[in-house]
Amino acid sequence: MTLLCVTHNNMLELTPDMSDLRAIAYVSSATYLMTVPQLESLLVEARNLNLESSVTGVLLYSDGNFMQYFEGSEGAVSITYERIRSSRRHKSIIELMNERIAERSFPDWQMGFAQPTQSELLSLSAARWQSMASEAPGSLATSPGLALLRGFWKGAPR
Ligand SMILES: Cc1cc2nc3c(=O)[nH]c(=O)nc-3n(C[C@H](O)[C@H](O)[C@H](O)COP(=O)(O)O)c2cc1C
Incomplete structure (x- = not known):
């Protein structure tokens, strides 16, 4: 949905x-x-937990490294993040992005999964993830990292 605002x-x-x-x-x-x-x-x-809380996203795993992107309501994302952070199955969590968003990027995925190559995972994690304000009035801010992830997901073998 878009809103009319007075600037x-x-x-x-x-x-x-x-x-x-x-x-x-x-x-x-x-x-x-x-x-x-x-x-x-x-x-x-x-996926079971995400189904209950309407969290969607994708999880990537390559050679001992995870990358995860997840999205949902403020409350659900905060509880999910707490659960993820306290898991003993991983460590050294580095946050790439933590932002409000206008719409979901993976609305149909309770938690998609793919195994990229090491270099694919590296380029995804090295991308800039913070949104850049768009020049065009009225258009959505874009995160280059998220754009890269969406592109990867489209072509990823699953
Ligand atoms: C890489 C990774 C991804 C996870 N993703 C989710 C998730 O999408 N939603 C969720 O509710 N919990 C998620 N969790 C948490 C697990 O579902 C589970 O609650 C947690 O791993 C239990 O803690 P334990 O690993 O110490 O036994 C994730 C955990 C890890 C390690």
Whole structure:
């Protein structure tokens, strides 16, 4: 949804309705090299919890490293993040993005999963994740990291 807002110079401008959505992205190191059954069990657990709280997103795993992007209401994201941070299955969490968002990027994924190559994961984590204000009035702010992740997800073998 878009809203009409009056700007500082009294111009009417289209701005996105930021509603109540937040997104967080981070990278972390697994505390041990995870086997396929261990990854599957983590995913089942996460997806069940996310289904209950309407959290969506994607989890990537490559060679002992995780990257996760998740989105949802402020309350749900905060509880989910707390749960993720306190998990003993990973450590050294580095937050890449923690922002309000206008709309979901992965609305159909309770928690998508893919295994990128090490270099794909590296370029995703090295991207700039903070949103850059768009030059065009009324258009959404964009995060280059998120744009890269969406592009990767479109082409990722699953
Ligand atoms: C890499 C990773 C991703 C996770 N993703 C989610 C998630 O999307 N939603 C959620 O509710 N919990 C998530 N969790 C938390 C787990 O579902 C579970 O609650 C937690 O791992 C339990 O703590 P433990 O690992 O110390 O046993 C995640 C945990 C890890 C390590």
